[in-house]
Amino acid sequence: MKKLTRKITIITGAAGGIGSALSLRFAQEGAIILLCDLENTLGKELEEKIIQDGGKAEFFPMDVTSEKDWQKFIAHAIYSYQRLDVLINNAGINIRKPIEEMEVEEWDTVMRVNVRSVFLGIKHTLPLMRKQKSGSIINMSSICGLVGHKYTPEAYTASKGAVTLLTKSTAVRYAKYGVRINSLHPSTVRTDLVNKMLSDPERLKERIDEVPLGRLAKVEDVVNAALFLACDESSFLTGMSLPIDGGLTAY
């Protein structure tokens, strides 16, 4: 049986490595996917692929840091579907510079994309989810939102830490309205976000050696965890930070 039949599901950063895997799998599980990304061509291609495979999807080119874009998108979503079941705040970036070398504008950019987008996504979906008395919001943090990670720039780590506590604080405030809010914390997954860095064999070795289970995370590992948090099997979970890290944050 499909796990997400007709669940209206928003996925931001849908055209990226994790976002596209989430979109394809959630569509296979019966969800109607609202794909959000800056990447027009990739977003359109993904929409077409899902529809060709027999699923349902609609692509919205948008900048998740723009409140105007969220307002327009949510108004359209409510008009078209009248409900919102799942929001995955997945869009994110990294600027690979240690704190001493980072410009103020670069710091602000990382914060804007990784934190402001999550704030806006939650802000604009909550009113309808409250009214429905149901909804599952999943925020994509990282292992870097749980521990200081020595290989990762501080701006990224600070932004993902903010996502962790934004998740917990909104989860406790809105639990009484039936809305669940959780965060996911993957270790390194091979996507465009890290491909350049992993092309250096030394960096790749570092990233594998730090994981007790001895491998990188796979997109499927992240997708399976998101699927669990999206569907009713996790109905008693809220405010949780779920590591998908082969034990990396356990020591």
Ligand SMILES: NC(=O)c1ccc[n+]([C@@H]2O[C@H](COP(=O)([O-])OP(=O)(O)OC[C@H]3O[C@@H](n4cnc5c(N)ncnc54)[C@H](O)[C@@H]3O)[C@@H](O)[C@H]2O)c1
């Ligand atoms: N890949 C990893 O190792 C890893 C590990 C832990 C957490 N994460 C997190 O997972 C999420 C997805 O990462 P990924 O690895 O798939 O990266 P990715 O670079 O493959 O995809 C990110 C997507 O977000 C989109 N995006 C960026 N800024 C945007 C904006 N302002 N508006 C709309 N869309 C925007 C990009 O166009 C891209 O399609 C991110 O939040 C990332 O921080 C990734």
